[in-house]
Amino acid sequence: MNKERVNVSRREFLIQTTVVGTGFSLGLYLPLFGGKVFAAEGSAAKAASPVKEVDAWVVIEPDDTVIIRIARSEMGQGTLTGLAQLVAEELECDWSKVTTEYPTPGENLARDRVWGDFATGGSRGIRSSQQYVRKGGAVARQMLLEAASDYWKVPIEECHAANSVITHLPSGRTTTYGKVAAAAAKAFPPEDVELKAPKDWKLIGKPVKRLDTDDKLNGKQIFAADLKLPGMLNAAIKACPVFGGKLKSFDAAKVNKMPGVHKVVRVNDDAVAVVAETWWQAKTALDALPITWDKGPNTKVSSASIEKMLVAGLTSDKHVFVGNKRGDVKHALKGSVKTVEATYSYPFQAHTCMEPMNATARWTKDRCEVWCPTQDGMAALATAAKAAGLPITQCDVYKINLGGGFGRRGFQDYVTRAVAVAKQLPGTPIKVLWSREEDVTHDFYHPFTKCKLTGGLDAKGNLIGLHVRISGQSILASLNPKVKKTGDMITFQGLLPDGDHAISYTVPNLLVDHAMRNPPVPPGFWRGVNINQNTIYMECFLDELAHTAGKDSLEFRRKLMGGHPKSLAVLNAVAEKAGWGKPAAKGVHRGLAVCKTFGSYVAACAEVSVDAKGQLTIHRIVAATDPGYAVNPQQIEAQVAGSFVYGLSALLYGEVTIKGGAVEQTNFHNYPSMLIDKMPKVDVIVMPSGGFWGGIGEPTIAVAAPAVLNAIFAATGKRIRRIPLKHANLRTG
Amino acid sequence: MTKLNVNGKLVSLDVDGSTPLLWILREQLALTGTKYSCGIGICGACTVHINGKAVRSCIVPVSSLNASHKIVTIEGLSSDNNHPLQQAWKQLDVPQCGYCQSGMLMSAAALLNSHPKPSDADIDANITNICRCGTFNRVRHGIHLAAEINQKLNGRRS
Numbered sequence: 001m002n003k004e005r006v007n008v009s010r011r012e013f014l015i016q017t018t019v020v021g022t023g024f025s026l027g028l029y030l031p032l033f034g035g036k037v038f039a040a041e042g043s044a045a046k047a048a049s050p051v052k053e054v055d056a057w058v059v060i061e062p063d064d065t066v067i068i069r070i071a072r073s074e075m076g077q078g079t080l081t082g083l084a085q086l087v088a089e090e091l092e093c094d095w096s097k098v099t100t101e102y103p104t105p106g107e108n109l110a111r112d113r114v115w116g117d118f119a120t121g122g123s124r125g126i127r128s129s130q131q132y133v134r135k136g137g138a139v140a141r142q143m144l145l146e147a148a149s150d151y152w153k154v155p156i157e158e159c160h161a162a163n164s165v166i167t168h169l170p171s172g173r174t175t176t177y178g179k180v181a182a183a184a185a186k187a188f189p190p191e192d193v194e195l196k197a198p199k200d201w202k203l204i205g206k207p208v209k210r211l212d213t214d215d216k217l218n219g220k221q222i223f224a225a226d227l228k229l230p231g232m233l234n235a236a237i238k239a240c241p242v243f244g245g246k247l248k249s250f251d252a253a254k255v256n257k258m259p260g261v262h263k264v265v266r267v268n269d270d271a272v273a274v275v276a277e278t279w280w281q282a283k284t285a286l287d288a289l290p291i292t293w294d295k296g297p298n299t300k301v302s303s304a305s306i307e308k309m310l311v312a313g314l315t316s317d318k319h320v321f322v323g324n325k326r327g328d329v330k331h332a333l334k335g336s337v338k339t340v341e342a343t344y345s346y347p348f349q350a351h352t353c354m355e356p357m358n359a360t361a362r363w364t365k366d367r368c369e370v371w372c373p374t375q376d377g378m379a380a381l382a383t384a385a386k387a388a389g390l391p392i393t394q395c396d397v398y399k400i401n402l403g404g405g406f407g408r409r410g411f412q413d414y415v416t417r418a419v420a421v422a423k424q425l426p427g428t429p430i431k432v433l434w435s436r437e438e439d440v441t442h443d444f445y446h447p448f449t450k451c452k453l454t455g456g457l458d459a460k461g462n463l464i465g466l467h468v469r470i471s472g473q474s475i476l477a478s479l480n481p482k483v484k485k486t487g488d489m490i491t492f493q494g495l496l497p498d499g500d501h502a503i504s505y506t507v508p509n510l511l512v513d514h515a516m517r518n519p520p521v522p523p524g525f526w527r528g529v530n531i532n533q534n535t536i537y538m539e540c541f542l543d544e545l546a547h548t549a550g551k552d553s554l555e556f557r558r559k560l561m562g563g564h565p566k567s568l569a570v571l572n573a574v575a576e577k578a579g580w581g582k583p584a585a586k587g588v589h590r591g592l593a594v595c596k597t598f599g600s601y602v603a604a605c606a607e608v609s610v611d612a613k614g615q616l617t618i619h620r621i622v623a624a625t626d627p628g629y630a631v632n633p634q635q636i637e638a639q640v641a642g643s644f645v646y647g648l649s650a651l652l653y654g655e656v657t658i659k660g661g662a663v664e665q666t667n668f669h670n671y672p673s674m675l676i677d678k679m680p681k682v683d684v685i686v687m688p689s690g691g692f693w694g695g696i697g698e699p700t701i702a703v704a705a706p707a708v709l710n711a712i713f714a715a716t717g718k719r720i721r722r723i724p725l726k727h728a729n730l731r732t733g
Numbered sequence: 734m735t736k737l738n739v740n741g742k743l744v745s746l747d748v749d750g751s752t753p754l755l756w757i758l759r760e761q762l763a764l765t766g767t768k769y770s771c772g773i774g775i776c777g778a779c780t781v782h783i784n785g786k787a788v789r790s791c792i793v794p795v796s797s798l799n800a801s802h803k804i805v806t807i808e809g810l811s812s813d814n815n816h817p818l819q820q821a822w823k824q825l826d827v828p829q830c831g832y833c834q835s836g837m838l839m840s841a842a843a844l845l846n847s848h849p850k851p852s853d854a855d856i857d858a859n860i861t862n863i864c865r866c867g868t869f870n871r872v873r874h875g876i877h878l879a880a881e882i883n884q885k886l887n888g889r890r891s
Contacts (some may be wrong), residue, residue: 279758354778645865645867
């Protein structure tokens, strides 16, 4: 890729109002423990000092501190550092002086959405904003150069910027960004800017350290759950355990006199909250509160009843949507020498972010403010306005770093809850913190799906026909009822004909379809979304076919991947590094998986052993990622290894079950997560091939589980088709 | 009145004795580095030291404590981020979201107290904190690195 010339829209850069900071009506500069001043978001800090905003993305202080604005949310995935690298690359600033801040969604609205999309999901944080944030850096650099050249009265072409220093090349005079920032802020933005060619990148592609580590080492990092505003009260909340149920009544008199209790309030039509001085007091009173629920229409819904509905969907022709079709599968299967059929099952799963759901809200009849750990600031703002019953311009949201997101915090229900409580105590900031039990039982769950696969082999053992029938819930249909009629394309992640989630194989006769079956359990986006189970279905079944054909599973795949060179490249890379085809250590067996998802190509080779008692050890996973461009390889490595913990926790234990219309699991004792003792060694291969921008946070999660399952088959001859593994007996002999 | 020794300071509190130490730290003493996540003593996000041992503070009623118990929280682990674990964590960029890391660091610090040069098996047995971001391999690496830093420091001292 060569240099990119990017047109600069006047609108984006000329609206330099002074709204930054003014939305912060409480004027909160919170002295916290240790004497550190905390502004709930950085932009407020500058309300007090003149804003040296060069453009919307870049603020430069007189001491040369560079503040880069980040619209997306940081939830551990490193997006904040990666986005800052992108801006700084073009800005040519001193990386050691870079810090970051979040503009508020209200400011974004007031400035005609100058910071674009705030949504942080679908592994889009970097890839869908990379061009405009680099442009933001390049425009600021040009404006700084312009300010220096004006000051020196020399042509701008004679000035050069590097490391926050501007040099007038003929005379050798220098100045710094900090010195010209105020003048640059008044400069006219350039008509267009040139973005660097990738070969000239100095910061993009470098494994620089994260910008947000220090405060995570000493307890200073404030999460929303830690927030303490002046006069703030705390609330504990309980919603009807049965989905679709309502709050009938509660007996506040029984708890009103308990220590610290201020008020017991109805929240929307299905929950109740106790507001008290401290959260522990609120929770203690809530636990003692007599509550009567109207359990509603779903009390007969259970995992078994849902499974029955899904099983029927595997062979039904009603409400079926096609995701990928090629040739004539029926005919091909009829003409097959051998056919293989298998049904897989993948359960509901909860997110269990380490930081339970929470938000803090302050409501008056004129204004509503919310402090929250959201993956989507603009959606949080819209939700706040709706819940507040106020025009959106009278509301704002202050984003606080998230204690985990994984898709859960793309939903804004905790904002609705906090505002609903705060509305009943006007003027008082209220923090609504869910107990872990509320968090597990009121999630938006990874959908429960089943999949029936039928494959046909010819006399030579080649795959000539494949039917993949998925049956289960649509997440999109829960958000937009029209999808019930049109079909939900994200149910086909990793199996689509082309695009970010394309299938990695060419099968001459292929049908991938989905029987949409929507039980009354709220579904949601869960790191990886449908790619997790779809890759298990596809990759484990391909292993079954290879086994039936009597072929090596790598060779069997390669034969189908001629038209998918990038997928083949990552698969070859893991096979080579793992030593596929060469003997493994005694008792150790290997399994493979590959997919394309969120725009990146990923593959894994797992090495496992299973002892005579059926105890599984995952020794190592070799993982390869081709994300096109790799902004920060050491953070990619962290995401790959981290995604395996999330994915393997799901594979080993992750199952939410439904009984009486409610979730049976409540906390980490019955919804466990993997610990360090089960963690395999992870060898990460980052192999950016250039020319495209793929996602990082999610893709590799998809290949961990199927690679392990295929390795388990190699070790035991047992094909596990029902997830999680806690149901399986791996004992041999 | 309950008297506690927290990070070397004596504090007196008028609180309900059944309140877990976690909520005393967070809501009475503004020490919010110690996190709430499960509330049932499993996940380890609330880990603090009591007399040098790692303890899940969410299940310790404050009535069971007095001024003879030396309580140390993440805020008291070091004066300026210079504990060998903090140095190692920084060098390896261990945290992701960071929410579990206070507890992770306190568990690791207690481990290094009892096992100055822990083996992988020691780490497996003693670090039972949940991390949903999945920082485990860097945590393991970080503990070994901190043990090395400690060894160098001790070598210099002797």
